[in-house]
Amino acid sequence: MVSRQLTVFLAGLILVAFALWQLEQARSGVSTRDMDIGATPATLYWDGNAAPSPVVVVSHGFAGSRQLMQAFSLHLARAGYRVLAFDALGHGRNPMPMSGDVTAIDGTTALLVAETRRVIAAARQIAGASGDVAVLGHSMASDIVIRAALAEPDVDNVIAISMFSEAVTPQAPARLLVVSGEWEARLRTVALSALQQVDPEADEGDTATSGDVQRRATVSPAVEHVGVLFSAHSLRESLDWLNRGFQRSEVPSVEPTGGWILALLIGIVLTFRPLTARLPQRPAAEPPTTKRLLLAIGLPMLLAPAIGVLVFRPFLPVLVADYLLLHFALYAGIQLAVLGRWPVQRGELSWTGLALLLTWGLLFIGVALDRYAASFLPTGERLLVIAALSLATVPFMLADSQVSGAGAGRWWQRLVARLAILVSLAIAAVIKPEELGFVLLVFPVILLFFLVHGTLGRALAQRTGTAASGIGLGLILAWALGVSFPFFAAG
Template sequence: MIRFRPFVGIMALLLCFAALFQLERARAGLQISDLRIGTTPVTLYQRAPSGPVIVVAHGFAGSRQIMQSYSLALAQAGYRVLAFDFEGHGRNPKPMSGDVTAIDGTTALLVAETRRIIAYARSLPGDNRVGLLGHSMATDIIIRASIAEVESNQPVQAVVAISMFSQAVTADSPQQLLVISGQWESFLRKAGLDAARQVNPAAAEGAVVGSGPTRRATMVAPGVEHVGVLFSTSAVQAAQDWFDTSFKHTSATKPTPRGWWILALLDGIVLGLYPLAANLPAGPTAPAIPTRRFLLAILIPLALTPLLITPVYRNFLPVLVADYLMLHLAVFGALQLALLRIWPRRPSTAAALSALVLALWGIAVFGLALDRYAANFLPTPQRLPIIAALCLGTIPCMLADSHLTQAGRAPIWRRVAARLALFASLIMAALLRPDDLTFVLIVLPVFALFFLVHGLMGRWVGQRAGAWAAGVGLGLCLAWALGVSFPLFAPA
């Protein structure tokens, strides 16, 4: 395998260069400006200071970056686009607040924030007509904002709701509404169809229906789910066509694919670590663990961790479920290390260096690319102490994981079983305290992606430098990923 490492490095570089060329081409000719409206960070995309304005809003745990496929395409088509980070999300320093279960709580605050962005959009020189586009959580927000604008005699011209669920939709409001769902979002597809059938009971997916000034349509993006719909070229095209009809606007361009190029760039960065890892200082090989001890080390923490923590857990960090995750991972990892009879010790300089390389590659190189093209990965100052606190849980957990899996050398059934045990333990915690910990379930896809991407990089480093280097490096990466992903929240 050693002789293939230079070839892998060259392929990684070529993949990254090709992807960067395509991704940067999508920005060519645009004026992209970052600004603030109150405390809300906003990015203005435009080819020229004219054209209708589209306000773009992201979903829960999202950011402006994850909406770029729509923002860039609409800006290239001649619209001006204002994309913003909701309170508690992305680079917005102000936490979410209020009662998340009440319409007049958190929802009302986010609607008010959206309407401030709409007001700013109308204050821009030139065409002051406004359209709204939002994903997931934001669909309910933009629909309620559009209704409030009508009540203030300032109606928006069109709404595009992606992966929509909102109880605020009525037979005549919003008047110009397109609902886009991914093919694999069966529940949300039904919600979109129900909205169209309020206007015409015979409405079908893909058809435009109308009654008087009200116009509705539902569109299904093929082969995608809740996140993939944000990178679907056909979905972006449908949104652009809807705005073109609503504004009687002729688009200058058609959307170009971005999702596969983002994936190519991130794949290239991951592959780039493979030849680099071979040059790290060699470390000890993690010993094989007897099957009986391995099973005890995954099953006992699985059962005990939620039983020990959920009865006494109280919020103490200003990020949704970050405090519980820190405690859960710390106890889970500590139990595993104790059962494996692996005790804390000072790592060698070589192991520390290798852990630092893994952390820098996973956070700075991979993370900065992710931040520019796909999702927020840079923390606000308020999040830095949260990341530090999360390290108290993520490092013990990843250390235990690296030893359990022999830094990736263990049979695949052991690697899968070790990760599934952690998932099962988190699910058990959510079931024990559903009112407080349901949001823990949202973390599971993040963990799955982390093990798929960073876990692979950790495996390469661990096989060369040892389990301690992989465990510490992955622990730092996981703390960072969790700390920047989930919303800041200040309870009412």
Template sequence: MSVSTRSVRLAAAVLALAAVILSVAMLERARSGIERTPFPVGDTPATLYRPAGSLEAPLAVVAHGFGGSRQMMEAISLSLARAGMAVVSFDFHGQGRSRLPMSPDAFPNERGSSGTTVQLMRQTLQVIEAAEALPGVRGPAALVGHSMATDILVRAARDRRAIGPVALISAYSRQVTPETPAKLLILSGQREGGLREVALEMVHQVAPAAAEGETVRAGAVERRAAVSPWVGHAGVLWSPATLRELRDWLAPGAAPVAATGPWILLLLGALVALTWPVAGLLPDRRRPAPEVGWRFFLVLLLLPALPAAMAALQFGGSVLGFAGFGRIALFFGVWGAVQLALLAHYRGLELRIDWPALGALLAASLAFALAMDRYAAAFLPTGPRIALTALLAAGTLPFMLAHAHLAQDARLWRRALLALVPILTLGGAMAAEPERLGLSFTVAPVFLLFLLVFGLMGRWIGGRTGPATVGAGLGIVLAWSIAASTPLFGASSTLVY
């Protein structure tokens, strides 16, 4: 390594470390003055946020969207607690830290409900009742929910005699009526065109000529549809505009909101960037990869599609009591096995493991996961997700070993196809058989995010070592990522809820 390259890597390491320290300091500062207390409700993991030393506070219950967790809603919980509220945020069954799966009866019946909807609504009502029974809180509870939770909260509010103000973020529920909920705020991201229309429809039930950003009233009913600029379905949760609208709707005052979004992005980006100078410290044990002609590359790319899709659709419906995970493991495993068999026969495989490089890749991935789990979204496998990680690894290890061999020294268009063709094939299988694979649709965005983040880390470390090391490390991390973030559905429609 030249002196100039060494200097650049050192400067990058210093800047990345400074960004990590600054962002962690700011994120912890956002939590200062707020008591965060575990508040389990039966089998439901929940957290109580309230101002330190407060004797009495109005209550808000906060619910996340599909595939989300309490961590994803923390900017909202902290902002409302700063404004003087007691906030209970919880994990729905099958998501976050919950150990219980959701009902697999996820498709609506003729009445517009599903087994999953009924299950989650009952869970929500239990949390609301337990929260209202807490000492030092004033009810009735205000409700805040995102995406999937909006429909659950509207139904829960309808079934209760008394409910406080309601705030729906990225709402799609068709259960809102001109009378209920009585005081309703609907928030959307600027990039959520269809959901913005749904929000206006809810307001137009009260005032047909109302526009976004206008608060309208009709007797005891009050409605407002507001838009957070620049953001979409996920970013709306961290938008300062969202946080201010929620504060003003539920707890009017001048309390500062917990605008943690930019600091989370800085922290995660800095942890990824730190991998590059760390990789430069590893000894260079990389060997040139034999060239794969474009015809053979296309065979390797396309031949696994049919057997992988068929295996996922025909087998693995119920593994460890959960739906979907066996099918996903089979899809990745068969895909990788076909590619590895062809590579071994026609080109040979590099199977040497560089243990220091593997340790560096896993350590960098763990640091990212710990930061993600603490500040942004549940990302550490717990409970049954630990066993699911081991199950998935049986498929993701051969898949990523083959991927790493094909991606080494490959041009950008080849690397792009290596990422897109498997996920498009999986998406097609899900669309063809939604009752078998559709419940696992969150695997697609997780896989793409995995390649953008951990794939970049692996590429930097792969510049110092062989494909077997990178493939093994990324195979473990991919299994971990899917197991930690994919919602859990029971494997039988007879699940008791």
């Protein structure tokens, strides 16, 4: 047993080391400099060459950050472009909140367009900039960069990833590349419609030209809304489009980082399990009967959204975080009432196990994500939001640890419990789509949380019971949600 644990631990360390080496190799040869454009935090990427080059302004989507767009920033910088990526209002480390009406073009959209134009203006002044500027945006930012380009007469090279925008016309933007993921059916339809504005006979993979207007719609295979950002196809198409527009030819090898980020997370998880074996073994809690289990899953799934949408009033400065707090609190309260037992009993909590879970889940995984994939280190204001969210997420994960069986539950038990909370949140979004539609965007965060942090929690629960696992996972879930969604100020 000892040798097996040691083998797993060493395998995890080796995987972590190799993944880190690969991820740092993808950054080699690229210089970076953090800067502020007014209140907007940005990062400049370039290959160290002093020769003048075009600047590509890179903008992330809703609940994204500069880190999420690094694959494009690094690849384009290795090709000789200067890349200026920034955190939009309310996102990442931007201290200024989003504001205005998120459903109106002259509301939040106008403010984001104005911010993007300020970044474009700063891009023209960067040392070594040739004066030529292109823009690249993902999801929400696809619409923002298109509108910003239309307002800047000399910005006519636009790349829209996972695009949805009503600003595209048959005449503008002059040069537009639209990249969609294969599993983004609705957005592929939007991209094809934009292409066929120029040539009604054009199809995906074609480049349509009419006078000075050139447009292309392409599909990255086997990826969805986030995977499209790490696809080698997306990177190659974007660089080829810019090279054609700026009459450049440098094409570095593609260094896809998505798989290595996944490998790094797997390696960190592998190093955790052998350490839990050193903790004192505690007896597993008696599982609920199947009837009570199904009742504890079905009732909150239906009642939490039904009650939540009736009583919800915004009270936190982070978009939909307040509703999530309410929903998780209702969900947990109903589950605990059905189970009839508070999950933490005297003497059950392993403080060492809790500290171990928080170290791996927040420190190691958090630092890894923040450097390579997504903003995970919170600003001071977000700590208050995380603290508020934890009041609901800790009871929710404590209840979930019993409903899912924690370390001892069967696979169907865990699967049904995970699906139920997603269905419950989706019901709320369907009931009030304008007010709560953004809740659906939390799904990738929750899925990643259950896949990565949930695996850590299950390993801990198998050794110490549900208390340390439930509390630790509740705190980590509050953290993940608190750093993901944008700050928002009404008005």
